[in-house]
Amino acid sequence: MPTDSDRHRILCAGTNLKIAARATGRLYDRAFAPFDLNTMQYAILANIARAGSIPTMALSDKLSIERTALYRALAVLERRGLIRTEAGRGREQILSLTDTGDALRLRAKAAWALTQEAFVEAFGEDWPKFLGMLERARAISERLSEQGECAP
Template structure:
């Protein structure tokens, strides 16, 4: 037989769980949507054996030179552009380097710094993948409708912004 203190705790826990069921969780909804979209893009990119996250990395490497004029961004710059931690970039980069898609070149001035550069194989894979990605992106745009797709991107960019992070961490008085 449970003591009365334990029964009260069970009742409080159940009440809290009931309350959580009534609260709209933006994080859960966004993660669920991101997983669905990620899976759709990954399926579209299967013919080139790359994931959408890898294509995003390759596109960022291709699109942006390093801040100091080098051929490609540093790992730190790449992490900042993709809004992910350095450990995640390092982990994600391993198969791309292993498969000779990306080359990490040591900085001439700071030997600890590495720049990401696409190899010729990486450039070709990115070109092939962008054809597949474009088709998937057009299907998403068609299903959502252009205005909803634009709003979704706008909100996602807002959430990923430094301004959002600053406001979240240091809310202004209302």
């Protein structure tokens, strides 16, 4: 039986996750605005830097972003001279940062660190549990999607 608080609460996991993701994305987007980056662009730069170079498919999988959306983001970063692409096997492209891209990433990383620290600190001792729950939600969603259990 729903309680009074349940009547005013959104109970859908998908809706709640989207709302939280949009709010969190806006927080990080504000931090990256002085660098003319958004959260996804920074994530792309950071993950390319971490790998040194990475195939587009591997980056798409790592960030769980559809390839077409990734290609659009990569085109912007490449036009700005922040990344370079080289031919890989078949149609695959290998991504790496330019010196300009790495310098911008390093400057933006300071803004990321301040935002990340404030966000994690707000969770306090619940941060590891929250992070684990997010990882679990992703894994459950991927498993259910692969099994087709939620499709009409």
